[in-house]
Amino acid sequence: MGQEVTVARRRTILSAFERSLMREAHVLAERPDIIWQQLFNRLQWEDALPTETLTASLEQRCAEGVTPWLRMRAPIQGSSALLRTFSGHTDAVSDCVFSPDGALIITGAYGIRDHTIKVWDAQTGRVCHTLEGAHNSGFGLRISPDGKTIAATSDDYTLALWDIETGRRRITLGEHRAKVVDCAFHPNSTQLVSAGRDGTLSVWDATTGKPLLAFMASRTGLAACAFAPDERVIGFADYPGRAIWIWDAHTGEALAGLHPRDGALHFALTSDGTLLVATEGRDVGVWDLRTYERRFHLPGHSARVIACAVSADDAFIVSASEDNTLKVWDTNTGRLRWTLRGHLTFVRACAISPDGTYIVSASQDRTVKVWDVTTGQERATLWGHGGEVRACAISPDSKLIISASDDHIAITWSARTLGPSANVGHKGSVSACDISADGAFSISVGMDHAVKVWDIETGRERAALPSFTSKSHDLGFSFGCTISPDTAYILAQPHHALEIWEAQDTKWRQRWHTSDSVGNWAISEDGSTVAMMDLNGNLVLRTARTGKRLAVLRRRKVTARDFVVNVGKWSLISATADGQARNWRTPNQPGLVILDRQEERLRAYAISPDYTLVGAEGPNRTLTLLDAASGEERASLQGHTGEIISCVFSPDGRFIITGSTDGTARIWDVVSLEPHAVLAGHSGHVVAAWPTPDASHVVTASWDHTLRVWNIASGQQRAYLPLSGYAECLALHPWRPIALCGVNGGNLYQVDLMGIAYGPIIVTARLQGTNLGVCCPICRTNLALGQNQLGSDLTCVQRDCDCRMRINPFAT
Amino acid sequence: MDQQPGRVGQEYAGAPNLRKLDELPYQQTMGNLGDDLYATVSDFRFLDVKVASLGAIECAGADGQVTKVHAVVYLLQADFALALERMPKE
Secondary structure, three states, rough: OOOOOHHHHHHHHHHHHHHHHHHHHHHHOOOOOOHHHHHHHHHOOOOOOOOOHHHHHHHHHOOOOOOOEEEEEEOOOOOOOEEEEOOOOOOOOEEEEEEEHHHOEEEEEEOOOOEEEEEEOOOOOOOEEEEOOOOOOOOOOOOOOOOEEEEEOOOOOOOEEEEEEOOOOEEEEOOOOOHHHHEEOOOOOOEEEEEEEOOOEEEOOOOOOEEEEEEEOEEEEEEEEEEEOOHHHHHOOOOOOOOEEEEEEEOOOOOEEEEEOOOOOOOOOOOOOOOOEEEOEEEEEEEOOOOEEEEEOOOOOOOEEEEEEEEEOOOOEEEEEEOOOOEEOOOOOEEEEEEEEOOOOOEOOOOOOOOOOOEEEEEEOOOOOEEOOOOOOEEEOOOOOOOEEEEEEEEEOOOOOEEOOOOEEEEEEEOOHHHHOOOOOOOOOEEEEEEEEOOEEEEEEEOOOOOOEEEEEOOOEEEEOOOOOOOOOOOOOOOEEOOOOOOOOOOOOOOEEEEEEEOOOOEEEEEEEEEOOOEEEOOOOOOEEEEOOOOOOOOOEEEEOOOOOOEEEEOOOOOOOOOEEEEEOOOOOOOOOOHHEEEOOOOOOOOOEEOOOOOOOOOOEHHHHOOOOOOOOOOOOHHEEOOOOOEEEEEEEEOOOOOOEEEEEOOOOOOEEEEEOEEEEEEEOOOOOEEEEEEOOOOOEEEEEEEEOOOOHHHHHEEOEEEEEEEEEOOOOEEEEEEOEEEEEEEEOOOEEEEEEEEEEOOOEEEEEEOOOOOEEEEEEEEEEEEEEEEEOOOOOOEEEOOOHHEEEEEOOOOOOOOEEEEEEEEE | OOOOOOOOOOOOOOOOOHHHHHHHHHHHHHHOOHHHHHHHHHHHHHHHHHHOOOOEEEEEEEOEEEEEEOOHHHOOOOOHHHHHHHOOOO
16 A cells, blocks of 8 residues: 555655644544544645545445444634644633643633642643642742742632642642632742732742741731742832832832822733833833833733733733734833734733744634744634633743643643644624525624635635624624525525525525524515514514515504514514414414513424424423413423423424533423423533434434434433533434534534435425315425325325425425 | 454454454565555554554552553554554655
8 A cells, every 4th residue: 555655645645643632632532433433624724635545434434334424524713833733621611821841731720610729741742740729829920930839729729739740739828818819939849928818928948848937917918929030029019009019029128119090900020020010000110120210101902911921031922902902012112012903802911932022812703823033923823722712822932832722621732833723714703694495605704793604525714704884893693694595585684683595506695683682583485575573573574675664563562672583484483572372373462471481581392393382491391292282381391400401393293302511312202292302411511412303213412512313212412522622502414414513613524424315304294275285395396185185105206206204294 | 463353454354353443554564565554554444454453551549549541543553653664665
């Protein structure tokens, strides 16, 4: 095999394997059984990889009877610089640093679920140690300069020193009367200063744990502390005032007080310890620690400065602000060198490479940006996080960048390979997606207010729809999207108005202002009518083609937070923010209330394919089945231990499938009114649990960052795909085993369900006058039916179609 | 070593040869068997059997809590890292 492959080629291919393996190591450490799926989904986008490397293996994995797996049809966002994901925290990761030798990475999570510091091998991604019960200082992780010790504060008024090598707690330092809020090592690692909430400043021998000095430093309490190189300690008083005080570390004698114009949130020292840089409101202050005189006051930011850093050669200072920019200042002159613009929202943290060539910033906009110090230009935007990026750091050799995020992970990036990111998905969470009834294209809408059209076959973006709704510059809410059943129109609510485009040429047609609710509109099954709540809380019916108002369905009690569930041929079910579901039959008459949850919002509801039943979340986490016409309760099904947030009938109407905050999906038999199966395995909210069009499988999407496929008959899990963030929305192709899943980081997963062959597609016959007919889901041909064909199988008669259909025993 | 019986190579039936799965890429790297090494580590059948056979390691933490770690992924990374490190530049 290898004889004809040159050494250079081999190196290229093995490098691609190694790169993919590194990027998937965090997944494979938990689920090594999906190595083919994870490596293939990475390797297939490697430009340098010859197709023959994967072809033979792919053929084997596409054969009949293979273990199901999920193949991605399009790449996801992710900078080419992404090296490795560090996964293991179960809460937002707030801190990340490299050890002084660069061999280890230390991360900290300080949430309710996860309150640990983890030590990782930077090379392999393996967790070396988990330090339980370790808190952060509020000003970052504290590692001794010799790289041997981590100091972490804790709620029990103590300070603990942990051995980085063994992960064991070496010394516990007590004696504070209140919570220890911060600590800092002396540059020679032999001493440690700690600050208590009660205002006590203590100096310790870092080797023995012996207290050397303790004194009351501030009656208003302390927020942070630092050790200057020349035996002085610095304390940052807590509110009010947040003055900065400097003491002699041996005697406790107060040497000076510095007074920022606004409270200091963050500070940095120059390497020689002569200058102190601290944020002061919207400005940055620089003080000379030899004379205790203010050297510079650096105004310029238009919002609070929340982080600052000084370059290793002390030549420049970087400040990061909530005005979405960073500024680079000359340390000697105080002159502004550059303003770094590009982030969409707050900058949370910044770091300067030790070689002084680049700056890294972490932002609430979920990106990390790399900036060139010499030119002030952006070198790269690093995509890969699914949440706000809280912290960033650079390795001592300046080759690696690490970032930590709300999405529970830290990522290392190569500073050497800052290639462009694939322009895929959205720049904000994907809040809704849909696939056209003809199966040719799909749409998605994101928190970036963009509405995008995707080609199903290629997975590529067909168009980004022009929107005429006013946009704010920050990331905001978006409310949903759908394609009309006749595939003529695209409806989306990228902001506070419902907009309609022609699906064929993506030409914008019109806009209607709607109420503020999520999903407060729907389109009828024939695509002719749009129902929406207007700003006055009226349910308005309009023609989709011209926008002409057909009817206004008024309610006795008007609220602007209603939303439409389903527009059927004869019935229109609406659900409201006050917890009521209504069946509207006559325009200008109040709809019949069929469910009333007593002001508790109705979030999950569905109508059966024959329009006779409504399934909805009932009281006390039950599933309620109601007669759609009368509202009479048919059943109240118990089982979920969390709220029901997703609810749908199988296309044959036999099952109703629910997803819950309890991490399960459940399948209920509508005929016997008994539970059929519990789909257990997710560890987060199941936001969607959709049946496949042949009613053989259920696809679930969850906040546990996974997409899973389950067999309805057995309830067994068949396939599993890790996602880059919380799943937000899910759509299934009308006849092919393809799923679409949008996640909160902006990725849209377009996935083939490999090894899962659909049976006959379930269709419902339509009664038009006295004639029965059915529409072939593939070729869209209308086929005439006899009454005796209801409940039977049918193969489409169109040439080259051969679609196998199973016709429901009822017609609508 | 690649002549040893086991599930790696031409033969996939029977019990896996754990030592072979673990050491084959290392031996091929150190023996400068570039073609064989390339064929081994880019073969998904080998990767599949290796991850399936070299199972989870249970690690007891300082608190006594036992966690399951599938360390085989780190072994695979080491295989590729060593192979690339020892591969001639051209």
